[in-house]
Amino acid sequence: MKPEVIIIGGSAGAFDSILSILNNLDKKIDTPIVIVLHRLKNTTSSFEAILQRNTHYSVKEIEDKEEIKKGFIYTAPADYHVLLEENLSFSLDVSELVNFSRPSIDVTFESFSIILKEKCCGILLSGSNHDGAIGLKIIAENNGKTIIQDCNEAVYRMMPLAAKNICNKHQELNTKDIIKTLNNECS
C-alpha cells in the first residue's frame, strides 16, 4: 500500500541520513514528509534552509491547523509536539515532555497512526535515547510500514535498537536501502 504520509524520526546522528534520503528521492515523488528531529529550543537554526537546498520538495516548519499537502516536507517546531487531526491538518501541543523530549517522536508516530492506519509510514533513524520505539510499534500494529536504520550503520544505535527490541515487524535497512524502498513504494 502506498503511504499517504512518511514520518521520519531521529535524534543525535540522524541529520546526515535525512539529507541523504531527501537528496536521493525520485523527483516525481511528492508524498508528504514530516520530520521530527530532537532539537534545541530558543535557538534560531538553519535546519529548514539546509533541508531546502537538498530536496525538490518545499520545506516548511509546521504551523497549527495547517493542512498537509503533497510536495511538502514539514518540520516539527522546537518545543511542540506534533499531532494529526481527522481532516489531515496538524495540531500542535505543548503538554508534558515525553521521553525527555518535545517534540517527541512517539507522540507523532502514535497520533498519525491512529488516523492513517495502514497508510502511515514511520522511519526511525539514529539517536541516543528510546523515543520513537513505542510509536513505531503502534504504526506496525496498525499495519503501517515501519523502517529502522540499520543498527550497524546508525551513528547512535540506541534509538533503532530500542524499536527493534520491542517489535520484530520493522524492516532494518541502511540509508541506501531506505531510499530504494521509498522510491519503490511511493511512486
Place this chain on the structure above:
Amino acid sequence: MITLNELDELLFTIKKQFDYDFRDYSKASMLRRIHRFMDINNMKSGVDLKFELINNPTIFQNFINEIVVNVSEFFRDPSFFKSLQEKVFPYLDSYPKINIWSAGCSFGEETYSLNILLKENKLFPKTRIYATDISSNAIERSKKGIYDNTNFKDYTKNYYECGGKESLNNYFVSDERHSMIHSELKQNILFSNHNLVADSVFKECQLILCRNVLIYFNSNLQNKALELFYQSLPVHGFLAIGKKESLRFSSVYENFKEIDREEKIYQKIK
C-alpha cells in the same frame, strides 16, 4: 483506550451531563489527554471512563483539571517577552490605566512573568491583570503562586534573555524545594474562572495574552475565541498568540496588523 468514535460520544455526554463543551477542541489532543487520564486512573475502556465520570463527581473535576493542558514555564520564548517590552509597553504607557487579560493562565507562570516585566518597566502601578482559566485547579494554583525549584535555572536564563534587569530571585521567597512569588506581584492580578468556549466579554483590555491555548481548539473554536478577543480590545489594542499559532484562518484577520510577525503580536486597527 478509546477510539475517535467513542471520543465523540463521550464529549457529547459530557456536554449533556455537565455542560462543559469540548466538542470543538482538537480531537487529536483530546484523545492524548484522555488516554493519559485513563492511564493515571487505571481505566481500561471507554465504558469504564464514562461510568466513573457520571457516577463519581470528584472524578469529573479531576478529569477537567487533567485534560486541559497546564504545562508552562516562566518567560517561555524569551524573544517574545523582549519584543513585548520593546514594541508594546511604550504604547501601553500612554494610557492612564492599563487592563490586561491573560487568557488561559494555567498555573500563573506566564501571568507572573508579564507582571515582573511590567514592574521593571514601571507600568506596574497603573496596571490591572485579569487572569483566567477554564480549570478551577489552575486558578487555585495560580493564586498560591508556588513553584518547584527544579526548573529555576532555565527560568533565570530565560529571564536574562528577555532583558530582565534584576535577579529573578528577588521576586520570590524560597526554601530548599519551593519558591513563592512575592505577594506584591499578586496584588494587581484578579484570577478567575472563565471558559473561552461559553463565556463572553467581561472587560475592555488594551493587551490580551493568549499563547498556546488556541492550539487545543479546532479552527471553528479558534475563530470564536479570536472574535471574543477582538470584541474585548479597543482599537489600537494588542493581541499576542503563540509562536506557531495563526490569525490567518480567522474572520478577524483583516482587522489586525502585524506588530511582530515572528512573535505573533498583533494590533487591532479597525
